[in-house]
Amino acid sequence: MATFLFPCTIFGPVTSRRLGKSLGVNLLPVDCKVCNYNCVYCECGWTDYSGKVSLELPDREDIYRELEERLAELNSRGDAPDVITFAGNGEPTLNPHFPGIIDDTILLRDKYFPNTGVAVLSNATTCGDPEIREALLKVDFNILKLDSALEATIKLHNRPLKNVKPKRLIEDLAAYNGKVIIQTLFVRGIVDGEEIDNTTPKELIAWLEALEKIGPSEVMIYTILRDTPPGGNLVKVPVEELEAIALMVEDMGINTQVSG
Numbered sequence: 001m002a003t004f005l006f007p008c009t010i011f012g013p014v015t016s017r018r019l020g021k022s023l024g025v026n027l028l029p030v031d032c033k034v035c036n037y038n039c040v041y042c043e044c045g046w047t048d049y050s051g052k053v054s055l056e057l058p059d060r061e062d063i064y065r066e067l068e069e070r071l072a073e074l075n076s077r078g079d080a081p082d083v084i085t086f087a088g089n090g091e092p093t094l095n096p097h098f099p100g101i102i103d104d105t106i107l108l109r110d111k112y113f114p115n116t117g118v119a120v121l122s123n124a125t126t127c128g129d130p131e132i133r134e135a136l137l138k139v140d141f142n143i144l145k146l147d148s149a150l151e152a153t154i155k156l157h158n159r160p161l162k163n164v165k166p167k168r169l170i171e172d173l174a175a176y177n178g179k180v181i182i183q184t185l186f187v188r189g190i191v192d193g194e195e196i197d198n199t200t201p202k203e204l205i206a207w208l209e210a211l212e213k214i215g216p217s218e219v220m221i222y223t224i225l226r227d228t229p230p231g232g233n234l235v236k237v238p239v240e241e242l243e244a245i246a247l248m249v250e251d252m253g254i255n256t257q258v259s260g
């Protein structure tokens with residue numbers, strides 16, 4: 001199984017399929033994943049919902065210090081990242097200091113690399129929270145997940161800790177008034193004996209209707225890159241199919257980015 005955890009709080013720069021040269025910030029523990037989703041394709045492995053995992057989240061001061069050290073070092077050798085990306089071992093907005101950390105990051109970005117973007121990759125479950133929303137609206141790339149607009153599929157693909165109601169989620173995403181990039185991972189396969197496929201006509205109709213309501217600035221369309229956790233038997237969706245899906249989104253006047 002090719003799952004992995006980021007062993008530190010600040011990592012990279014790494015080359016991101018979607019964002020370019022990316023300096024990563026992991027707001028979760030370094031020894032386990034913390035997420036309120038348990039996606040079938042998660043590269044960090046299964047989520048432990050038992051409550052037994054470490055909840056030692058890095059604090060705001062430590063992140064500020066580590067990020068400043070790293071940015072100063074990159075600056076001293078003229079090595080500008082394209083983007084500072086909040087990703088890592090789970091859902092970044094679950095760190096209770098997330099809003100303040102975003103403010104700090106924007107300050108540090110402006111000091112060391114004013115042309116570098118700040119990106120957040122989030123599963124969108126907290127995007128309706130007023131404080132999280134305010135923070136997400138400050139970043140350059142507010143990238144929120146919507147793998148399906150159907151409740152049963154979200155249950156199968158993302159396996160949320162608490163039920164996610166697509167209607168509410170779509171309303172929360174639409175409230176960003178276009179200052180949001182939607183990321184959707186398309187995948188097929190069998191997981192724990194159940195067939196999954198979010199590329200069927202029924203799925204795509206519901207997903208395109210959701211995009212129409214949300215009106216994102218862009219849609220990032222991708223598929224799995226690496227092996228998936230045990231119990232999974234997932235296959236990549238061919239890039240030609242991803243491109244055909246992207247064309248339907250482009251027809252609605254929304255930009256797309258495809259990573260096969």
Ligand code: SF4
Binds near residue numbers: 038042043091122
């Ligand atoms: S939302 Fe992201 S971190 Fe959480 S389970 Fe899904 S892929 Fe993994």
